[in-house]
Amino acid sequence: MSRIPPEAEAEAEVAVLLGRAVAGDISAFEQVIGRFERRVMTLAFRLLGTTEDAQDAAQEVFLRAYRYLHRFDSGRLFEPWLVRMTVNVCRDLGRKRQRYPNVILEADLLRASGDPHSELNSEEQRQMVRRALGELPEKERAAVVLRDLEGFSTAEVAGILGSSETTVRSQISIARLKIKKAIKRMI
Amino acid sequence: MTCKYSEQDIALYVEGDLIEPAIEAHLLACGTCRVLVDELRESQSLLKGLRQETVSGAALAEVRSRVLVEVRGVSSRTPWGRRVERWFWLGLRRGYALAGVGLAVAMGVGLWLGAPTPKPSVESDPLPPAAAVPLRKGDNVLVETRPIVPLAKGDGVRGLPRTQGVAHTEVPKQAVPDPGPAPDEPKQLVVKLLTDDPNIVIYWLVDQTGG
Numbered sequence: 001m002s003r004i005p006p007e008a009e010a011e012a013e014v015a016v017l018l019g020r021a022v023a024g025d026i027s028a029f030e031q032v033i034g035r036f037e038r039r040v041m042t043l044a045f046r047l048l049g050t051t052e053d054a055q056d057a058a059q060e061v062f063l064r065a066y067r068y069l070h071r072f073d074s075g076r077l078f079e080p081w082l083v084r085m086t087v088n089v090c091r092d093l094g095r096k097r098q099r100y101p102n103v104i105l106e107a108d109l110l111r112a113s114g115d116p117h118s119e120l121n122s123e124e125q126r127q128m129v130r131r132a133l134g135e136l137p138e139k140e141r142a143a144v145v146l147r148d149l150e151g152f153s154t155a156e157v158a159g160i161l162g163s164s165e166t167t168v169r170s171q172i173s174i175a176r177l178k179i180k181k182a183i184k185r186m187i
Numbered sequence: 188m189t190c191k192y193s194e195q196d197i198a199l200y201v202e203g204d205l206i207e208p209a210i211e212a213h214l215l216a217c218g219t220c221r222v223l224v225d226e227l228r229e230s231q232s233l234l235k236g237l238r239q240e241t242v243s244g245a246a247l248a249e250v251r252s253r254v255l256v257e258v259r260g261v262s263s264r265t266p267w268g269r270r271v272e273r274w275f276w277l278g279l280r281r282g283y284a285l286a287g288v289g290l291a292v293a294m295g296v297g298l299w300l301g302a303p304t305p306k307p308s309v310e311s312d313p314l315p316p317a318a319a320v321p322l323r324k325g326d327n328v329l330v331e332t333r334p335i336v337p338l339a340k341g342d343g344v345r346g347l348p349r350t351q352g353v354a355h356t357e358v359p360k361q362a363v364p365d366p367g368p369a370p371d372e373p374k375q376l377v378v379k380l381l382t383d384d385p386n387i388v389i390y391w392l393v394d395q396t397g398g
Contacts, residue, residue: 016278026258035253041242055250063255093253122236129233147202148234154204169204173195180230 014078022069032061040086046145049134060089084160132182136175143168144175185186191219201227
């Protein structure tokens with residue numbers, strides 16, 4: 001399950017850590033990183049497509065989070081704030097570098113956690129899907145990744161992307177159709 | 188597709204983003220839409236297969252290390268120093284803040300250089316009397332009346348290098364015969380000062396009354 005369920009206890013722990021981090025406790029911020037780094041890195045990789053870019057983006061996300069931690073409203077959930085920042089950083093980085101490889105994307109960053117015997121076929125399939133994702137425009141890719149891979153609702157996706165729900169639904173549906181056509185073409 | 192429902196509707200329906208009972212009934216009757224639904228469900232299943240992927244520990248450790256190095260560098264400054272830094276940089280990235288400061292300074296210098304130069308005071312260092320060449324009404328010729336003498340210390344034009352003591356003499360391009368002063372018209376003297384900078388020329392307009 002890719003989305004972390006918002007348990008009240010986990011949220012309270014994060015709120016305590018954030019309070020200590022704002023006060024200057026680096027070890028507390030390190031624990032915050034540990035809780036969200038996988039989520040941020042995985043999302044960044046799905047949006048950008050390369051290890052190098054995903055690492056640069058994740059680094060920038062956590063540095064920005066540290067810099068603006070004092071502005072974060074502790075009454076709100078930290079994860080959506082971090083996800084939104086990740087999407088924005090990836091968008092900026094993607095535009096700056098103007099690339100999403102339309103070649104076979106790297107598989108070393110992301111490893112499958114399943115049956116090793118069927119991994120070869122699965123890996124080929126994942127390559128196809130990654131390539132199909134790479135062919136999407138940036139906004140459609142972000143919408144479908146957040147909805148279908150990260151598990152956010154269309155309303156939450158709209159909030160993260162700063163768009164209307166109608167726009168997000170349109171982007172998601174178009175993205176799904178394009179992915180279908182791309183995979184069918186590759187098979 | 189000429190069905191009642193578009194392909195986008197079907198793409199939303201397969202993931203529960205469009206809940207409409209009439210679609211179910213339509214699918215029973217429309218083979219084209221049924222095929223589309225099956226293909227979309229298959230591609231969506233492949234897409235969601237990416238959820239199983241996990242990030243390598245090495246990649247995560249590298250990012251964490253980079254972040255902590257930079258965070259520790261920031262936090263080594265005193266709390267009040269960080270507040271001052273935040274206030275000074277207005278919460279911006281240093282690069283952008285430096286660029287903004289640099290731009291503001293450049294604009295200020297540009298405005299200052301472009302401002303009209305003030306008339307230098309003649310009282311502090313009286314210049315030798317000039318040979319007057321009165322102008323006729325309508326003349327657009329400015330004639331230099333005397334050689335330039337080096338400016339004394341402190342008399343340099345604002346902000347600009349003072350002349351280096353080189354005297355320039357400009358010969359009038361047109362010799363203007365002296366018709367004599369027009370009746371009832373005050374004589375006007377124009378003094379032109381040249382400096383080492385060809386872009387800087389100082390004109391004095393002095394009439395008979397000394398104004």
